[in-house]
Amino acid sequence: MAKTNDLRLAKGYNMQVLKDTFRKLNPVEMVRNPVMMVVEIGTLVTLWFTIQASTPGTRFYNGLVTVILFFTILFATFAEAYAEARGRAQADFLRKTKSSTKAKILRADGGFDLVESASLEKGTRCLVEAGDVIPGDGMVIEGIGSIDESAITGESAPVVKTVEDSVTGGTTLMSDRLVIEITTHPGESFLDRMIALVEGAKRQKTPNEIALSALLGVLTLIFVLVVVTLAPIAGYYGSGATDTTTLVALLVCLIPTTIGALLSAIGIAGMNRVSQVNVVAKSGRAVEAAGDIDTIILDKTGTITIGNRMATEFFPVSGVTLAELADAALLSSLADTTPEGRSVVELSQRMLNLQLLPKADGEPIPFSAHTRMSGIDLVDGRQIRKGAVSAIKEIVAGAQDELDQYAEHVARQGATPLGCSVDGRALGIICLKDVVKPGLKEKFRDFREMGIRTVMATGDNRITAAVIAEEAGVDDFIAEAKPEDKIELIRREQAEGKLVAMTGDGTNDAPALAQADVGLAMNSGTMAAKEAGNMIDLDSNPTKLLEVVMVGKQLLITRGALTTFSIANDVAKYFAIIPAMFASVPLLHVLGALNIMGLKTPHGAILSALIFNALIIPALIPFAVRGVKYRAESADRMLARNIFNWGVLGVIIPFAGIWVIDRVLGIFGLA
Numbered sequence: 001m002a003k004t005n006d007l008r009l010a011k012g013y014n015m016q017v018l019k020d021t022f023r024k025l026n027p028v029e030m031v032r033n034p035v036m037m038v039v040e041i042g043t044l045v046t047l048w049f050t051i052q053a054s055t056p057g058t059r060f061y062n063g064l065v066t067v068i069l070f071f072t073i074l075f076a077t078f079a080e081a082y083a084e085a086r087g088r089a090q091a092d093f094l095r096k097t098k099s100s101t102k103a104k105i106l107r108a109d110g111g112f113d114l115v116e117s118a119s120l121e122k123g124t125r126c127l128v129e130a131g132d133v134i135p136g137d138g139m140v141i142e143g144i145g146s147i148d149e150s151a152i153t154g155e156s157a158p159v160v161k162t163v164e165d166s167v168t169g170g171t172t173l174m175s176d177r178l179v180i181e182i183t184t185h186p187g188e189s190f191l192d193r194m195i196a197l198v199e200g201a202k203r204q205k206t207p208n209e210i211a212l213s214a215l216l217g218v219l220t221l222i223f224v225l226v227v228v229t230l231a232p233i234a235g236y237y238g239s240g241a242t243d244t245t246t247l248v249a250l251l252v253c254l255i256p257t258t259i260g261a262l263l264s265a266i267g268i269a270g271m272n273r274v275s276q277v278n279v280v281a282k283s284g285r286a287v288e289a290a291g292d293i294d295t296i297i298l299d300k301t302g303t304i305t306i307g308n309r310m311a312t313e314f315f316p317v318s319g320v321t322l323a324e325l326a327d328a329a330l331l332s333s334l335a336d337t338t339p340e341g342r343s344v345v346e347l348s349q350r351m352l353n354l355q356l357l358p359k360a361d362g363e364p365i366p367f368s369a370h371t372r373m374s375g376i377d378l379v380d381g382r383q384i385r386k387g388a389v390s391a392i393k394e395i396v397a398g399a400q401d402e403l404d405q406y407a408e409h410v411a412r413q414g415a416t417p418l419g420c421s422v423d424g425r426a427l428g429i430i431c432l433k434d435v436v437k438p439g440l441k442e443k444f445r446d447f448r449e450m451g452i453r454t455v456m457a458t459g460d461n462r463i464t465a466a467v468i469a470e471e472a473g474v475d476d477f478i479a480e481a482k483p484e485d486k487i488e489l490i491r492r493e494q495a496e497g498k499l500v501a502m503t504g505d506g507t508n509d510a511p512a513l514a515q516a517d518v519g520l521a522m523n524s525g526t527m528a529a530k531e532a533g534n535m536i537d538l539d540s541n542p543t544k545l546l547e548v549v550m551v552g553k554q555l556l557i558t559r560g561a562l563t564t565f566s567i568a569n570d571v572a573k574y575f576a577i578i579p580a581m582f583a584s585v586p587l588l589h590v591l592g593a594l595n596i597m598g599l600k601t602p603h604g605a606i607l608s609a610l611i612f613n614a615l616i617i618p619a620l621i622p623f624a625v626r627g628v629k630y631r632a633e634s635a636d637r638m639l640a641r642n643i644f645n646w647g648v649l650g651v652i653i654p655f656a657g658i659w660v661i662d663r664v665l666g667i668f669g670l671a
């Protein structure tokens with residue numbers, strides 16, 4: 001990934017920044033930013049008075065103000081253009097990481113032509129053979145094979161795909177041969193569409209940004225009124241500094257130009273920082289919401305644990321042999337392509353010493369999170385089921401206590417017990433081992449320090465859930481949760497006025513991902529989950545949420561800090577300019593006492609303040625783009641501390657800056 005802290009842009013992007021900087025001067029674009037729009041109108045006014053000036057001295061002064069004002073706007077448009085270019089560079093980088101491959105297009109005669117995968121049209125049928133990289137997003141229309149999805153999921157266990165299953169470009173076929181039909185247009189794969197969103201072009205202002213813009217607009221309007229009414233008063237007292245150019249300059253100094261210039265860059269930079277951790281955020285609103293999250297809901301399997309549940313042991317109930325249980329478990333899992341199903345097959349095959357897998361003729365019953373069972377109805381009439389113990393207990397008669405005992409024994413190790421039955425007779429328990437991902441406890445502690453509560457929501461039984469929750473260090477958990485229970489949990493939190501984040505990967509997580517304020521879908525997850533979430537983690541690592549929350553908080557804090565700085569600045573400028581302007585008025589000479597900087601001439605004071613006002617914008621671009629310093633503590637505390645710091649700096653820095661500029665201008669005889 002491109003480095004977060006490097007402010008330089010790669011070569012190709014500089015020209016674009018320059019072009020965009022000037023293109024954004026177009027008033028049609030500028031109206032979206034009322035503060036800078038006022039500066040732009042002011043520049044045209046002072047330009048007019050420069051042309052109309054009656055003496056060379058006036059022309060020079062008016063011209064100087066016009067130039068400074070023009071640079072003030074340029075710095076603002078540059079800040080936005082630059083932030084956008086960084087976003088574009090980031091998006092291009094993400095795109096490039098999607099490696100380009102060759103595709104084998106099937107010919108009518110059964111042979112194939114090699115073409116570049118990037119040019120594959122929707123509907124094209126491609127041949128994929130063992131060892132080939134799948135050339136694009138598509139659907140299997142012929143064959144069965146195991147696919148290594150680790151390139152996009154990071155998980156090493158291969159997944160079996162067959163007719164009507166969807167496959168993702170970039171994954172590798174490990175065995176056999178598939179014919180797939182490409183289901184997306186070139187450059188329009190799901191990831192392409194998401195990456196396009198990262199580019200600033202389609203960015204929309206977030207509600208918070210709109211509210212702040214409106215507030216800045218109102219402030220600007222108030223200052224316009226103040227300055228307009230100031231003119232006749234100053235004129236009445238015979239101040240020498242009431243020409244229109246000076247009043248425009250005064251106005252620009254007083255309105256919040258600093259935050260007006262940087263606001264949009266701050267938002268864009270937030271989106272960029274999210275994509276730097278390999279997360280694609282569909283909207284800036286989602287990033288902001290992440291900064292205010294109160295509760296995080298995580299599922300257990302695949303999120304808190306590695307998710308590759310491995311069958312390790314069989315516990316037959318009395319009267320059932322180990323072989324009998326292993327045989328039933330095998331038959332019930334032959335058509336089960338989940339990691340659980342595949343590992344049950346492997347264990348049974350080993351226990352039964354089978355060279356070849358048997359054929360199971362019948363109707364497979366696929367696993368669903370609702371029934372929490374899977375199995376098969378064989379043609380010979382036997383109905384074999386395996387699933388959550390509570391679900392199996394409902395369909396068997398007898399052996400309930402024994403099932404409970406073995407299940408508890410398994411669950412106490414944090415493993416998942418599966419019951420197994422044939423025709424309503426309990427056979428025993430299968431133990432599925434899973435491992436808690438390393439480093440979670442620390443991450444969850446960081447969340448707690450930030451005032452965020454973590455809740456694990458799992459479909460698994462209470463005991464396993466409790467053991468894993470303890471081991472992972474989450475604050476709370478719910479067990480035996482159906483998909484609708486997960487949504488209900490989110491709704492309940494939201495009803496208390498909390499903002500909720502959710503991570504998930506399954507189709508059954510999709511409704512909950514959509515309901516949550518921040519829905520982080522794993523790229524390894526199903527399309528439904530990815531469509532429902534408002535963020536996608538390309539690395540499929542759920543603890544990424546921590547980084548996203550950090551970026552969101554940093555975005556909110558940066559915006560708060562720079563707004564405070566901007567307004568504090570304007571207050572300081574007020575005290576710099578007003579005394580200097582009115583010091584020469586006999587009746588108002590008391591104002592001179594406020595002139596603590598000793599600025600000598602009204603024009604000198606105005607020019608110094610105006611130059612400072614312009615230069616502070618590029619000086620703060622690095623803060624806007626990188627975000628202000630951040631550490632894990634509650635957002636309220638951090639915001640208060642930052643606002644205080646930036647507020648104090650915001651008053652001190654302009655006094656020092658304006659004083660220095662005034663002395664420099666003095667050297668050139670301008671002040």
Ligand SMILES: Nc1ncnc2c1ncn2[C@@H]1O[C@H](COP(=O)(O)OP(=O)(O)OP(=O)(O)O)[C@@H](O)[C@H]1O
Pocket residue numbers: 299300301302336338340341367369372373374386387388389416417418457458459460461481
């Ligand atoms: N392939 C399968 N066949 C039969 N039963 C299964 C299978 N996979 C899971 N189960 C059972 O169904 C339960 C619910 O599964 P579900 O996917 O809803 O939750 P989970 O995977 O345990 O946890 P999480 O919600 O954290 O992902 C599991 O706990 C397990 O007991």
Ligand SMILES: [K+]
Pocket residue numbers: 252253254255256257258570613
């Ligand atoms: K200003």
Ligand SMILES: [Mg+2]
Pocket residue numbers: 301459506
């Ligand atoms: Mg699951």
